[in-house]
Amino acid sequence: MRMTKLFSTTLRDRPSEADVPSHELLLRAGYIRQLAAGIFSYLPLAKRSLTKIEDIMREEMDAIGGQEITMPVIHPADIWKETKRWYQVGSEMGRFKDKANRDMVLAMTHEEVVADLVRKEVHSYRQLPMLIYHIQTKWRDDPRPRAGLIRVREFTMKDSYSLDIDMDGLDKQYRAHYQAYFNIFHRCKLPVIAVKSDVGMMGGNLAHEFMYLTPVGEDTLLICDACGYAANRQIARFQKPKPDKEKLLKIEKVATPEMTTIEDLAKFLEVPKSRTAKAVFMIGLFPQGTDKVEKFIFAIVRGDMDINETKLANAVKASELRPATDDEIKAVGAVPGYASPVDIKNALVVVDDLIPDSPNLVAGANEDGFHLRNVNLGRDYEADIVVDIASAEEGYPCPDCGEPMQTSRGVEVGNIFKLGTRYSVDMGCTFLDKDGKEQHVFMGSYGIGSGRLLASVAEEYRDENGLILPISVSPYDVHLVALKGAETEAEKLYLELIEAGIDVLYDDREESPGVKFADADLIGIPLRLTLSSRTLKEKSVEIKRRDQAEARQVGIADAIKAIRESIEKLFSEIADGVVGIPYEG
């Protein structure tokens, strides 16, 4: 490709809307342009990179038996009503009506369409297992898109769906994806870790997320360097302390004027925060048929810990949680700032599983300006649910080995879900087994967003001058820079490179050397070839790797061979970086 014909230009200045490096560089190098919040056009450079990424996905999916299909972006709402997700998902779903006033959905994922296909196509255990996938546009009307391609509203995703006769089959395909996903990320040279994650609205019973660790990520992960435990904070467990047994003391009311936070209260009463009970009030939304029912949730953790809302939502099986208003809190008999689970009504009381072991806590008195000492679960109040709802934090002991855990931010570049029969039951995906008995299909669902993957690679591989893309992801293998006086030879080499099947971006512009080198650095193609009157004198061409400072000269006659070798070397360096990843079930 000649740069004089390329449909994009580089920008010298940082566009003001970009403050994440990958976003800035992809804009400046002319890969992407923004149309609206979270909606992007992908220019030729990005398109070529995405195609390469998607081809890697295809190869890895095909390698585990996947068959590529294409499913629609526009769905009738009916199938989403069948699985209830039409009602469960909020404003994130794009909805509209067609000309006949039928409810329609912009695809945010494709389980419903897969299930519809399966119930029509699959009737016998002989047809299973099966793996289908597609690479298709998704629309998720995220309330806050950010960080360029890291979090967008419209994006392209490779999503695959496994179909099995039982849990064992699903487990096999899940494991196959687990490894295939590592293969994909490794081939894109992106370092990732797999963490256990919440199943969220996908449902099902097991999920992993593939995380690229970076400060610009928006998920927080708990990682144990000692034993390898890794989980999204949304579900991360930790070893709870085992407080000493104590005699239950008599409940006692104390005046605590203006002490409405745990911090102030603990200081005022001169007790550690771990001797207090923290109450949090949420309204849970529970799907009931096509409706949602609201329930008041009174959640309690020890004062030195925080509530984890994902854990809480899972514990009560709510589809959504929102903070309760002061009026709602008063309605159950509690007093904001001085609330206690003692003597409240019409609330679902959920207490963290550390509370039964924590005697004689300070809790609110449900009276302005007063708290209670020596409040004890079972004696002074009852819990409807006792389960882990505390949020894991930096330094908390690992649930598996007890060593302190670290936190890190991460970008979720892929996820895999064991859905089980969550969709096949609702949509009637059944088959006849060996015994002629009707069974539900076991499904798994697996996704990788290609744009987010590109952005993550851009985030990882760059310097102050621009991108430094791995050759597996780079839009071109080599960037041919022709300087003044070498036009004829460069033109000749350009045609030879094309003839040799090497993807080349050819800077044939009439620009100064500085501009050409700066743009080459910005665009980040891994190999740069320079031809100038200087190299011509020696009948040579300069080869420089974008990730190395030094360049080398090779004779023009040997150029193609040398470039081929350099390309192979870059690929083999990526392959050498691949290590076996044990499956963490």
Add this chain to the structure above:
RNA sequence: CGGGGCGUAGCGCAGUCCGGUAGCGCGCACGGUUCGGGUCCGUGAGGUCGGCGGUUCAAAUCCGCCCGCCCCGACCA
């Protein structure tokens, strides 16, 4: 949805406080110059100042409403 910031030429910005009819750098076009790290000189094109309404003799500037973009939070497969 809550909090904050911003919206002036393709990009980056000044001008807004204190109203007088829009400017700088880069980029772009043309001419010349230079040629291994964003050459230099000259000429030129390009703007409903986000939109609508109001105040005023006069609005980029003051007031109101709306829209959009970015950041933090809430939210999120």
